[in-house]
Amino acid sequence: MALLEVDKITTYRGSQKVLDSVSFSVEEKKIVGIIGPNGAGKTTIFDAISGFFKPGKGRISFERIEITHFPPHRIAKMGLGRTFQIPRPFKEQTVFENVLLGHLMSRPRLMDPDDVITETNIILEKLELSSKKETLAGELTLSEQRRLEIARALATNPKLLLLDEVAAGLSPAAIDRLVNLLKQLNSQGMTIVIIDHFLNLTIQLASNVIVLDNGRKIAEGRPDEVLNMRIVRDAYLG
């Protein structure tokens, strides 16, 4: 069953088309990669899905409910978590508080404080941030900030995770750890969409890859297939 369906969305900036009739769907428990050169419209897709603007045309559905016109907080509460290309932690808060915020704000009613704390600790453990619990988020390294973004999104208890360039700027070792983490999350049932300009993660993780260029979807398929397509190579090189 398709968890997320994007149906022919077109968006404009001024009179210029940023996305041109882009469609794709994400099956439950899959990892999907969105790749493409700079300015292809990848982040715009995430912004449209998470509700920051209404696309000029087209529909977006999540769990078969149309969410095209829903405000961001409502979409988040339905179980759609996301991270940002440039990490945006709450810098004045500690790592623990950042994750806690994700938990507190996404639930319709508050859980028992002990459970909240336990759950927050488990997420921190999973993302190898336990030792940094009391550190201010603004003082973290890039790699830690990226993990914190994922941790905060996970704390909202999402069904679908949208990750925007989570591997950019990380060392190969850090990328390996991230790959393992995402594999593990996926094996526990998490559906993930990854924007991955440098193809660090998609090749290893994605079962399906969507290629964008200039706001259009130019190809879709298994990573090895797609990467061998002429049109994709041209888009990246030219």
Next chain:
Amino acid sequence: MYLKLLISGLALGSFYAIIALGFSMIFGVTRVFNLAHGELLLAGGYVAYVACERFGLGFWPSVPISVLALTLLGVILYRVFRVIKEPLELNTIVFTFGLVIALQNLFLIFFSADYRILTTPEWSTTIEIFNVSFTRGQLTMFLTAFISVSALYFLLRHTFWGKALRATIQDREAAGLLGIDVEKNSILAFLGGIALVGLAGPFFASFHYIHPTGGIEATLIAIIVTIVAGVGHVRAIIWAGWGMGLLENLVTTMLGAAFREGVTSLVLIAILLYKPCGLADNQ
């Protein structure tokens, strides 16, 4: 009757254009949102008042004195503004709000809460041109605004320095990369903006009664005109200034002076709702 309104409105509007130009130049290069603009105008007015009433100088000699005094104040302000941290617009608005309070009280200490006016009897004589009578004061205001704005327009459009300055306003970093001395330009434009306020100060004091809390309305008008026109658009600022002058005159005549400040505020709110990004230049 309406013609008279039109003329005095245009004279008032020309005055607004000068102070808005000052605001626009200051904001354009330093992104300082100067809420104390009207108080600086008052400071110029008080300087001219002292020069005229205490030292017996005439109106015209008091103008360069006011310009000079404010330019000196500007040098200090520029240094201080440089220290303010991000978010710059919000922090400068709060800082200059403090400056408003400080200056208002400084005026109170030195000049008390009395209403004062620069008496220029020769300005109330009327001149008839094409059957329409102007007061000499209106004519002077009109001409002063016209000359200073044309001069500035020429400076910005047709000199190398003006082009460099406009580049600095549009994109500081790019201007720097092109070898423009951004720092020098900024301080010159800032001081230019302040000098314009110094120029307008004596006029303010001779048209209006000045009193310590009389600056905020001028600030609001300068902001309205700048937002409507867009930062650094000299010709548009003249049009918007005239528009505001006419509107104010109309309101005063139709509804009475009691509604003027209220209407100014309503106009500002309406404009902010229409242009929520205000002075930021993204469409």
Next chain:
Amino acid sequence: MKVITLTLHLHQRFFPKVLTVTGFILLLFLVPLLAIQSSFLLQVLSTSFLYAALSLSWNLLAYSGHISLGHAAFFGLGAYGSALFALNFDTDPFTSIWAGGLAGALLAAFSGILFARLRGAYFALATLALVEIPKMIADNWVSLTRGSLGLLNIPPFKLPLINANSNLTIYLVNLSSLTILLLVVALILNSRWGWALRALRQDEKVSMTIGINSNFYTLITISVSGFGAGICGAIFAHSIGIIEPGMVFSLHYSALPMVMALFGGRFSVIGPVVGSLVLTLLDQFVFQPIFPAGHQILYGLAIMITILFMPGGLMGLLGARKHGITGS
């Protein structure tokens, strides 16, 4: 309540802080017994409590990242609302101040909706302009407000066993209101609501992606803030007995709460109270004697110094964590 339990889990120093503040407030309640002769001190302290309450209201909104330059609008409307209610319906001030608070809250909610798209400097500017509108109405609706003549004979507060409108009555009323408001603000800031504000202040877009309804929280926050300011205006009106448009809808009451909250420390619950006490005492005992006409220059200087040299205010200098949960 659950979030407060959470706070206790996270911050062991929470109880000592609460105890210190409670002790200090109790001490203030005892001041009249000791200094009953010095009615000037009582007056000054009463004023500082009123300003503290106003600053707390202002700061609640500032916690969401919205800096208001127009709290005089809510303060003034509260003053007029309460005075008119008491005069027209012949009620006790303790009843009518709720009408004042409600008037402030309604205007605040209205401006919250109207200015929903404005941020930062432009929100500040819009609120600055907002003050003129109720002022214009109060000035010109002569049949109701008597215009610039103002309202006279506004009934004073009466407490049992104490002379009506004595300094002591006002002292007790102001201190009690401050205490209640402090409790309310502390509860809000330590609840899920307070956490939402903290997140919104730092990054609105990210806050939305973790499920925070930005419009909703901003609206209820500005309403409560306006309610507090309205109550303060109402108390002011009944203590003074006379109000006129230029007096309550003045730049003064927009500036004061901001100055005091920023100077005391806007990231801490108690900061605005500290700022108000320090600045009012400094104003009345040091600046007033030196510059009788322009003593409020202090407030201008205080805010400029705060912006330039101590963004966290006095509490920041004392080491209160900028992002603290309890912050008290």
